[in-house]
Amino acid sequence: MDLRPFITYLEHLNELRQVDEADPDLEIGAITELSDERNGPALLFVHIKGYPPGYRIVTNLIATPRRLAAALGFPAAILNVELVRLIKDKFKELKSVPPVYVTKGPITENVYREGEVDLFKLPVPKWHEYDGGRYLGTGDMVIMKDPEAGWVNVGTYRVQLHDRNTVGLYVSPGKQGRIISQKYWSKGKSCPVAVAFGAHPLVWLPSFLFSPWGVEEYGVAGALLGEPLQVIRGEYTGLPIPAHAEIVIEGDCPPPEVESRKEGPFGEWTGYYASGTRNEPIIKVKRIMHRNDPIIMGAPPLKPPGSGVATYVLRASNIWSQLEQLGIPGIKGVWQMRAGGSHYLNVIAIEQKYAGHAKQVGMAATSVPAGAFQSRFVIVVDEDIDPTNDEDVLWALATRCDPATTIEIVAGCWSSALDPTISPERKAKGDTTNSRAIMLACRPYHWKKDFPKVNRASDELRNRVMNKWGYLWPAANSG
């Protein structure tokens, strides 16, 4: 449950590189982007320009399927749809393991209260050139308690640095953290919040998966770790805080009509600065805790196909397991095309079992919790298409989809101010809905058997030719 041994493990796998003396003002962000584009290693920024030597930032920690597999304990060689399947099966078997309270942990090594709070001491990067400020929270865990049912939600939501003891919090409408804080605000109260910046990936990743309402992310983390997560009771909020987190703030989030500040713009996962600058809630920070030589987890959004976190693998496995939980048969694979960021282009491969099956899958995939938010296209393909092979998927779309009859458009769906297709006028009115296209790129079920045959050589013929003529393609042969 500690980030540091995982960093050492990545070093051992040759999957981590230290970067000396980078500037948090744009350099760290640009290095992160350039490295991600090259499928580079995780980056540990040390001796950050302008800050004491111990302060560090890690980025691209689980940016590749290979490092995600390492975090989850799967062999690195398992990639793409097999990895999605393994994660789906692992999550299906998980039984919540509630956290245990401990009285102290590494996080209590340094505690700053009230007048001592000074967030400017932390090396907070400006990640993208047109960002409206510096963002401490990108790969973070925002912790809140539902005031009615008492369960604890943890979500990854961006946190902007406003001043020495104030940060901005952007939680998209409809997200669980927003619904919970509204419950406090509707009674005129502030919402108690704690935010952890830096944790082991298995502790962090449940916070950015779309869990059903009421499911506690700490329980999922414990199940993934195979032992209860150790938490301390926050001195100010009473909220459970991971005892091995790197940096934690605690404070109050007042009702936005009482106090809010301009937030953004911020370079977002869509590849744009689409949500601009709006008034958003703040957290008045009352405590800062950090370990000695703390490490900030940085996960700045990057223009697709870039993504500093392999969310596409995790979300695909979540959509798959949620479709299975609905009892829909025949799902053979799920993928999110990287060009669509972490939501826009979902691909589901199915073995069609009955007329209407493909449309049922498409409608469900755009409605299950893991697929509902800010999606745009769901492409349903047959089982002979590898959903992780973008060219194969586009070939199926080009040759098996009849736009007049097999594309369903659904309007008025759950999106957000981050959606670049929603006009500023609609956003100003709070209308952040978008439309979806469910594209059936499968052979029509009722005349499937008569659909033209594919003209690719059979596996048997290809194997025979490879055995005899393989010397013509030595690289392919050795691979």
Ligand SMILES: Cc1cc2nc3c(=O)[nH]c(=O)nc-3n(C[C@H](O)[C@H](O)[C@H](O)COP(=O)(O)O)c2cc1C
């Ligand atoms: C790196 C990263 C940053 C994110 N930033 C935000 C954000 O600023 N606001 C937001 O609403 N969702 C953000 N998300 C998505 C949420 O974490 C995700 O929707 C999660 O399910 C929210 O938790 P909830 O379901 O408990 O609301 C981010 C996800 C990742 C991986």
